[in-house]
Every structure is written in C-alpha cells, then in structure tokens.
Amino acid sequence: MRNTTSIFSTWIIIILFLVLLFTLYNQQNKKYEHQGKDASIPSELHPLVEEQIDKVIEEAEKINIEVVITDTLRTFEEQEALYEQGRTTEGNIVTHAEGGESYHNYGLAIDYALSDQDGDIIWDIAYDGNNNGERDWFEVANIAKDLGFEWGGDWENFKDYPHLQMTFGLSIRELQNGLRPKTEQEGEEVDN
Structure with missing residues (x-):
C-alpha cells in the first residue's frame, strides 16, 4: 500500500510540474492569454484565420477555382443544433462536436464549398471545374494546409x-478553460 501511495504521489508531482512548465512556457512566449473560465466567446474570426482564408480564396482564384465560405464563427447554440442533426432532428450527422467543442465556437475555423461554372454552390469533392485532372476540393485543401490550416478531410475517424x-496549438479543453490565442504580439500577427 505504501509503495502505491508513493507512486501515486510521484505522478501527481510530475503532472503538476508539467502543468507549471506549460503555463510558464505559454506566458513567456505570450502566444496565448488566459482569460479565465468565464472568458467571453469571440464574436468574430481570429484575425489570422480571416487573413489566411482570404489568401486561400485568392490562391484558388489563380487556378480558376471559386471558393465559397459557408460557415465561420458559430454560437454554442448553433453548434448544438448541428450536433442534434441526425440524432434528434432530421438530416445526416454532420458533426461530432457539441456546443463549445468546436473550433468554430472560438473563431478559429471555417467551412467552405465550391462554386461551379454556373455559379451554383456545390459540395461534390470529386468536381474538377478547372479541368486540370485534380479534384478542386483537394486543391483548395492543399492551399489551405500550406497557409497553416488543418483540414477536416485528413481526420481519420x-x-x-x-x-x-x-x-x-490549443486544445478544445484549453479554449473551454479560457486560454485564447493572442491576436497580435508586439505589433505582429501570431504564427500558427
């Protein structure tokens, strides 16, 4: 019993030490600010996300792909309604994230679609409107990844x-606990 208590105490000390190191690292880098558990939810996209998505659209236009942004910041209520789709309301399941569990809720995510040659919004991931032999959807995703975005099409589950x-570099749990990426650091945008 004494050995088990000693091992447990050692692990607690190690975990607390790692949390302290993480906190000190973040404060030193000043990439994040801790607003506390009652932190307000952003009312717009993070400036870097907005800037980079504009670049995605511009780069896609250069190869004759028209990107349409279909969703940006979502309230917890809007996220919850999407989560209920296919579960308690009609439609297909489109998310596994409940309210407060999506990067959309913190102004750090967007959804996109494509516009075809007739100007209609399409969701066809096999569409090759610029006729270069590559799927436009994946071309846009690659542009976005080159600009620092993570793409949901790469998720395994x-x-x-x-x-x-x-x-x-922030988890949903950290965002829920009030940690936020700074919007500027000494006059410069924060790197992703």
Missing part, C-alpha cells in the same frame, strides 16, 4: 471535407 481550422 470522421472526414469533414468542408472544415478548415487553425488551433494555434
């Missing part, structure tokens, strides 16, 4: 092809 996010 649930492919979310319209989804792009910048996490800034």
Whole structure:
C-alpha cells in the first residue's frame, strides 16, 4: 500500500510540474492569454484565420477555382443544433462536436464549398471545374494546409471535407478553460 501511495504521489508531482512548465512556457512566449473560465466567446474570426482564408480564396482564384465560405464563427447554440442533426432532428450527422467543442465556437475555423461554372454552390469533392485532372476540393485543401490550416478531410475517424481550422496549438479543453490565442504580439500577427 505504501509503495502505491508513493507512486501515486510521484505522478501527481510530475503532472503538476508539467502543468507549471506549460503555463510558464505559454506566458513567456505570450502566444496565448488566459482569460479565465468565464472568458467571453469571440464574436468574430481570429484575425489570422480571416487573413489566411482570404489568401486561400485568392490562391484558388489563380487556378480558376471559386471558393465559397459557408460557415465561420458559430454560437454554442448553433453548434448544438448541428450536433442534434441526425440524432434528434432530421438530416445526416454532420458533426461530432457539441456546443463549445468546436473550433468554430472560438473563431478559429471555417467551412467552405465550391462554386461551379454556373455559379451554383456545390459540395461534390470529386468536381474538377478547372479541368486540370485534380479534384478542386483537394486543391483548395492543399492551399489551405500550406497557409497553416488543418483540414477536416485528413481526420481519420470522421472526414469533414468542408472544415478548415487553425488551433494555434490549443486544445478544445484549453479554449473551454479560457486560454485564447493572442491576436497580435508586439505589433505582429501570431504564427500558427
């Protein structure tokens, strides 16, 4: 019993030490700010996310792909309604994230679609409107990844092809606990 208590105490000390190191590292880098558990939820996209998505659109236009942003910041209520789709309301399941569990809720994610030659919004991931032999959807995803986004189409358990996010190295739990990426650092944008 004494050996078990000693091992448990050692692990507690190690975990507390790692949490302290993480906190000190973040404060030293000043990439994040801790706003506390009652932190307000952003009312717009993070400036770097907005800037980079504009670049995605511009780069896609250069190769004759028209990107349409279909969703950006979501309230917890909007996220909860999407989560209920296919569960307690009609439709297909489109997310596994409940309210407060999506990067959309913190202004760090967007969803996109494409516009075809007739100007209609399409969700066809096989569409090759610029006739270069590559799927336009994946071309856009690659542009976005080159600009620092993570793409939901790369997820193993649930492919979310319209989804792009910048996490800034923060988990959902950290965001829920009030940690936020700073919008500027000494006059410069924060790197992802």
